[in-house]
Amino acid sequence: MVKQLDYHTIREIFDRFHASEPEPKGELNHVNAFTLVVAVALSAQATDAGVNKATAKLFQIADTPEKMVALGLDGITEHIRTIGLYRNKAKNVLRLSQILVEEYGGEVPNSRAALQSLPGVGRKTANVVLNMWWHYPAQAVDTHIFRIGNRTGICPGKDVIAVERAIEDNIPVDYQQHAHHWMILHGRYICVARKPKCGACLIRDLCPFEEKTL
Structure with missing residues (x-):
């Protein structure tokens, strides 16, 4: 070393x-804190360009946790099937959306621990969201x-x-x-x-x- x-x-x-x-600037397209969380979670073992292509239509119809839950597992899966590990990622996106609705009133929390408690969100994803959305270093x-x-x-x-x-x-x-x-x-x-x-x-x-x- x-x-x-x-x-x-x-x-x-x-x-x-x-x-x-x-x-x-980060290269993942997003419109709010929620879509940023989803985009970064989807980017694991995938390119930013590939994620942006998959989420372009997804975020037009599901840019909040409530809308993502309403879209359902099949709907999420259909939009992100071009991304690696899409089946498991679809389940994580649905579950994290449900948790945000049930436990956080539909808002994305801005603590690292709370973010990391969401399915599919590790320390790296949490840090990206904290940095890009809340401008925490x-x-x-x-x-x-x-x-x-x-x-x-x-x-x-x-x-x-x-x-x-x-x-x-x-x-x-x-x-x-x-x-x-x-x-x-x-x-x-x-x-x-x-x-x-x-x-x-x-x-x-x-x-x-x-x-x-x-």
């Missing part, structure tokens, strides 16, 4: 990310962030919780809000798993990764 970078190097990295994209560590955190030394850790803690501990507070979005996008499009595009990398000169590509 690469050694943790020092404060000044990390600040320079995020200065560059910020200069390149001051307001990075929660760090959603996915495979991209885990990879570049350890590859670059920005936030190394042996598991996702360790990487999440490294982000919170070592990235300057003024960059915490958008930190995970910058890193996800960097990992998705530049610092890819195989043959990273080092020639197009904003932080190549600051990155200690030894197997850089041309």
Whole structure:
């Protein structure tokens, strides 16, 4: 595992990310907190583009927990069948919608514990919702962030919780809000798993990764 970078190097990295994209956005389409929860839950082992395609019509007719419950399991399943693991995900979406109606008055709770209690919602999903909807600097560590955190030394850790803690501990507070979005996008499009595009990398000169590509 690469050694943790020092404060000044990390600040320079995020200065560059910020200069390149001051307001990075998540790529999952949503219209409110509920549709964001559903979209992120559906994105597990699926691409954002695939989820957006499946939810385009779904969210037009079921953008609240009440409407999703009324749509029923068959209706939900029909809309998301192009997404991996769609049968189980449909059950989770229905059940989480029922819980939101029964226990939260149809509102999405804004605590991590409450969100994680919903079917199909893990820590990563909860952190995405807290960050994107309530603008809380929660760090959603996915495979991209885990990879570049350890590859670059920005936030190394042996598991996702360790990487999440490294982000919170070592990235300057003024960059915490958008930190995970910058890193996800960097990992998705530049610092890819195989043959990273080092020639197009904003932080190549600051990155200690030894197997850089041309």
